[in-house]
Amino acid sequence: MPCWTTASSQINLQNANRELLKAALAAIGFTNLHENDEYARMRGNGAVLTMDRFADSTSVTVMANGTVTVTSARADRNMTALGNEVKRAYSGQVIQSAAKRFGWMLKPQDETGRKFSVMGRG
Numbered sequence: 698m699p700c701w702t703t704a705s706s707q708i709n710l711q712n713a714n715r716e717l718l719k720a721a722l723a724a725i726g727f728t729n730l731h732e733n734d735e736y737a738r739m740r741g742n743g744a745v746l747t748m749d750r751f752a753d754s755t756s757v758t759v760m761a762n763g764t765v766t767v768t769s770a771r772a773d774r775n776m777t778a779l780g781n782e783v784k785r786a787y788s789g790q791v792i793q794s795a796a797k798r799f800g801w802m803l804k805p806q807d808e809t810g811r812k813f814s815v816m817g818r819g
Contacts (some may be wrong), residue, residue, distance in 0.1 A: 704769050706776035711763035715746065717794055718765075721786035722757055726750045755779065775814060 710718070719730065727748035746759040754770035766777050792813065795802050806812040 702772040704772045704774050704776050706767045706780045708765040708767065708780050709763065709764045710765050710784075710787065713759075713763055713765075713787065714791075714794075715759070718759065718787055719746065719748070719788040721790040722783070724790070725782060725786045726752060727755075727757060772791065 703792050719732075723730075729749040729751075731747045732745065747756060750754045753774070755774070756768050758766045758768070760766070765783065767783060768777065769776065769779065793803065795801075796815065802806045802816040803813040804816060806814055
C-alpha cells in the first residue's frame, strides 16, 4: 500500500459531552489538543476539536454535529477496533461522571478498567 494512504472510520456521538470526550481520548493516549482554533478548523468542515496519538499515527476529529472521525496513517489498522476503543473510553467517562454526580463509588473489577462494581453512596 502507498505510504500516503490513510484509513478512517466515523462514529456518531450526536449528544456527546465534549469535556467527557476529551477526557476519554486523553485516557487512551490522545494528546496535542486543538479546540476551536485555526488548526482544528483546517482539519475539516465544522471541526471543533482534534487530538492526536503519535504512538500509532492516529488522530481524532470531532465535528460540531457530533460526528467523530478517527483517522490513522497506518492503512492496515483495524478501524472498527479503534472506533470501539474510542466508544469504550467515552462510555467509561460517562459512567465515572454519573457516579460522581450521584455520589456512587466505583470499584474496578479487573485491571483493564472496563468493568466496575457500583457501590451505594459513600
